[in-house]
Amino acid sequence: MAEDLKTREALLEELAGMDQKIIDLAKTVTKHQRLAEAWRDLWAQFAATIEAFDGFIYICSQDYEVEFMNQRFIERTGYYPLGQKCYRALHDLEEICPWCVNERVFQGETVRWEVRSPKDNRWYYVVNTPIKHPDGTVSKMAMIQDITERREMEKALKLAEEKYRGIFENAVEGIFQSSPEGRFLSVNPAMAQIFGYGSPGEMLAGVADISRQLYVDPRRRDDFSQTLRDAGFIKGFEAQMYRRDGSRIWIAINARAVRDEAGEVLYYEGFVQDITDRHQGD
Template sequence: MFESIKRFIDNLVSTGLCDAIGDGISIQDTGYKIFYQNTAHKNIFGNHEGENCYKAYAHFGQICEKCPLTLVFKDGETHTSDWSVLTEKGEAFFTITASPIKREGRIVAGIQVVKDVTERRHIEEVLRENEERFRTIFNTSPIGIIVTNSEGRLLQTNPAFQNMLGYTHEELYKGFTYITHPDDVEENLKMFHEMVEGKRNYYKTEKRYYRKDGGIIWANLSATAVRDQNGRFKYNLVLIEDITGRRKLEEKLRAAAITDELTGLFNRRGFFALAEQQIKLAHRKSSRLYLLYLDLDGLKIINDECGHKMGDQALLDTANILKRSFRESDLICRIGGDEFVVLLTDPSEPDVNDVIIKHLRENLRLYNEHGGRCYELLVSLGVACYDPERPCSIDDLLSLADELMYDDKKRHKSKAV
């Protein structure tokens, strides 16, 4: 039997294949004596030819029952198992595959191939730790996290995102377009398709989602495309932060910046911002606009004789009369201490002179008739028209209306309108 094993080894070694293979190869007889080790095997375990493998490798005084070689000698089949060995460099991991060597149907020896999988195991361990770390972050993050496929389906949604919208993961699976505000869908789809097609790898936006209860939230969304080694799209990793509170605060601040605190009307800044838009719209539509410039006469007298509190009340009452006298679509503003403007959109000139101004005068008359106050509301006004065939700026229109208002003030000598 020894001679047959030796001939097998000599034939194997003569081909040069054993040393060309990077894996360790060893041959043991049925008594577990090592007859051969290739160079790679010796580099891993040292030269132990002539020794019993269970003593040389495992340092046991007896045969290893679970060793692949032991199993081979029992049933004549090929067996594979994973082993770890403590070396000078630390713990090493190996995959050992053992197969029988037979002569005339009898097992005379076993050949083992040892593959060093230490690096692979370390990589797997790092990946496993990273996956556990991601899973922990995914499940405990206060920010919504979702994973979408190339069709926009929500493959994974974390608890924070589910709680944000009030849906279960199963309800969210069908896709992000079903929970996105209609006004935001087109832009979202455009950027999403660019991600899938490889035109971009990242995008950030603010969008609106529908909650299950019908409410709307604002969210800050950051999406990153994850691709394979060939650059093909795998999935999107999306972070979603609820910014509804911030948006509401911003809206309040914006409104405060363009709103007169006393009357609730638009202030001068609000007037110019909105009037510029109306001018552009009128020019495109070739429609007219009318600007009324009003001055509350005698405000200084009211302040001096009745007190500033009553002066504020006079301004507030004037604002309320203007609101009752004009349409909701008209732009009503307080642009200065006692000065108001009203921008009328698309009325006919007869309506302005014969209907609208008369209606304003009637409301002022009724207010003053009720009496009971230490003052009457008296206003002077001027009306300027924006003609799209002779376009002008809002500043020019305001200046013209202001001049006409002062002409009216002079004519009536501070009398009621």
């Protein structure tokens, strides 16, 4: 009877121990489940971030093989070129791109640059970043944005600036920009010639106060500025002015006030004609 009691007690202790092990195991399983759920949530956030990027992303190995490509890039490529050479998948080339920066990236450098793809003749801004793996290997991640429209706008702006510069430099009329305070911001060669200066730079350096140095009657400068502030433009404004040598000339000005978004005057710009011949009999 005593032995049966001891056996029963031993069984109860063993069962109690097994219950504790089951509880501990359940806690471990729950912990792993939470870790797995957290990892899934983290991966979902990462994937959403990758797909939200307004551009192309791909990762390649040191052997130039594609290891990952986001959905936008897959759509551009037309398929998922996993394991294929990046230069073939991205640019339809049969050998490493002549502009390739992989060696620099695999040495740990982040490289930013612009390139025109021979595949579609579009311009792209590329940020190449090294990815270091736990096993010591390195991959390259490239984040790419299509900047073709920006490049075309820059080209158009450059052409427009060159066209304007040609008109500005070669016009027979004087062209100027001046501040409301009375300093020239820019003058063309014809403007400098009208006032007896050897070059635009010489006139800009020599005239610090338009009202006092050029106007025979400084109050005419006030009339000029007031009209521009009130009306925004002026046509056929005539005034007598001094040339560099002190001689007097008559000029006619067509000008406008250039304002900022708040309506404040930034500067005046306009055209000047020498009309001294009209006033010879005055």
